Amino acid sequence: MTVLEKSTIIGKESLLLLLSILGFLLYSLSLCVIYFEEKSITRENFFLIFVDCLAFFYYSAYLIVMALFFNENYNKTSGTFSLIISLLVFFVLEISGFNSVDYLLQHLVHMAVASLVLGNLLALWCYVRSLSLPLNEINPKTIGKDTIYCYLMGREVRPRLFGYLDLKMYVNRVCVVSAVLLDCAFLYREFVRNWTLQSYVVNKSFIIIEIMHIIFCLDGVVTEYTFEYSLETQKEGFGYICSVGYFIYPFLITTVPYHFLLTKTELATWKIPIIVFLFIVGFLLYRIANNQKYNFKVNVLKPGVKFIPTEIKNGKLLCSGLWGFVRHPNYLGDIMMYISFTGLTITAPAIMPLMEIPFLIHRSIRDNKLCKEKYGYAWEKYTEKVKYIFIPRIY
Known part of the structure; x- marks a missing residue:
C-alpha cells in the first residue's frame, strides 16, 4: 500500500x-x-x-x-x-x-x-x-x-x-x-x-x-x-x-x-410569467453555453472561435460566444432556473433549489483560483478580456 x-x-x-x-x-x-x-x-x-x-x-x-x-x-x-x-x-x-x-x-x-x-x-x-x-x-x-x-x-x-x-x-x-x-x-x-x-x-x-x-x-x-x-x-x-x-x-x-x-x-397570476421567463432565459443560457463549450472541446480549431492559448497542452481558454461576455454563462442559467423552480414562494421546500446559488457562486470563486494557478499569465489575459463572472458590468 x-x-x-x-x-x-x-x-x-x-x-x-x-x-x-x-x-x-x-x-x-x-x-x-x-x-x-x-x-x-x-x-x-x-x-x-x-x-x-x-x-x-x-x-x-x-x-x-x-x-x-x-x-x-x-x-x-x-x-x-x-x-x-x-x-x-x-x-x-x-x-x-x-x-x-x-x-x-x-x-x-x-x-x-x-x-x-x-x-x-x-x-x-x-x-x-x-x-x-x-x-x-x-x-x-x-x-x-x-x-x-x-x-x-x-x-x-x-x-x-x-x-x-x-x-x-x-x-x-x-x-x-x-x-x-x-x-x-x-x-x-x-x-x-x-x-x-x-x-x-x-x-x-x-x-x-x-x-x-x-x-x-x-x-x-x-x-x-x-x-x-x-x-x-x-x-x-x-x-x-x-x-x-x-x-x-x-x-x-x-x-x-x-x-x-x-x-x-x-401561484398568484403575476408570478407565472416571471417564473416562465426566468426558466426560458436561464435554460437557453445554460444549454447554449454548454453546447458552445462542448463544441470547443471536441473541435478547438473550428473557424470563427476565439480563444487564448496557454502553455498547458491542449489547454485553451474559450472567449467566444456567450463565453466572451461572462466567465460562467452556464452557471447564470442554472441560477435563473433554480429561482424559477421556487415559484417565487417562501416555503421550506423552496430553500432546496436556492441552496444551489451559494454553491455555484463558491464554485465560480474556486474555479477562478484553480485556473489562475494552472494557467498563470494566460489566465490574467483572459480575465482582462472577460472581466465579469455572471452578469456583465455587475458581477
Whole structure:
C-alpha cells in the first residue's frame, strides 16, 4: 500500500466541510419527512424497501449490461435510450397492476434513506480501494490532505467498478434518469389518478412547475455525453460528496414540484410569467453555453472561435460566444432556473433549489483560483478580456 499523506485524521478545512455536509443532510431528511407521504416502516418491510430501492436505481440507469456496453462511449443516444427503457419498465409495471407509482410515492423517504446508505457504501469502497493505488492515479487535490478530507472529496477521479464500469458516469446517469422517473410519477398521479373525479380541478401552477422541472431533468439525460467534458468529471474526485450527492439528488430536487402537488398550491397570476421567463432565459443560457463549450472541446480549431492559448497542452481558454461576455454563462442559467423552480414562494421546500446559488457562486470563486494557478499569465489575459463572472458590468 502506498502511503501518500502524513497528516492528522481531520483538519480545520475538513471539519468545516463535514459540519456543512451534516447540516445539509439533517435539513434534507427533515424536509423529506415533512413533505413526503409515508407508509409506516417496520423490521419486516425494511429489507424489502431497501431491495426495492436497489431495483429502482438499477433500472433507472437501464440494465448493468447496457451501462457496461456504453461505458467507453457515452454517445449522444445512450442516456436517452436508458431513459426510454426505464420509463417502459416503470409504467408497464403500473398498468400490469403492480401499482409502482403508488409504491414509489409512498416510500420516498425510505428510498431516500436507502440511497444515503448506498452512497455511503460506494464512497467507503472507493476510499478503501484508493489506498492501494499508485501516486499517479490519485486525485492531486487530496495529496497531503487529512483522512476526512480525502474521504469526502475522493482520492480517485474516475474509479471503475471491477476495473471497467466508470462509476462517475454511471451514477450520474442514475441521478438524472431517476429524477425524470419521479417527475413522471408526479404527473401520472396528477392526471391519470384524478381525472375521473367530478370535483377535480387541474392544478395549473403544479403543471407549469413540473413541465419546467422535467425539461431541466430531461436535458441532463439527453446531453449526458457532454458530462464527459465537464470540470467535475475530469478533475474532481469521486468521494463521499459525489457519491452520496448523486444518489440523494433525485429525491431532493423534486421536493418543490411534489410540494405543489400535495398542497395544491396555486401561484398568484403575476408570478407565472416571471417564473416562465426566468426558466426560458436561464435554460437557453445554460444549454447554449454548454453546447458552445462542448463544441470547443471536441473541435478547438473550428473557424470563427476565439480563444487564448496557454502553455498547458491542449489547454485553451474559450472567449467566444456567450463565453466572451461572462466567465460562467452556464452557471447564470442554472441560477435563473433554480429561482424559477421556487415559484417565487417562501416555503421550506423552496430553500432546496436556492441552496444551489451559494454553491455555484463558491464554485465560480474556486474555479477562478484553480485556473489562475494552472494557467498563470494566460489566465490574467483572459480575465482582462472577460472581466465579469455572471452578469456583465455587475458581477
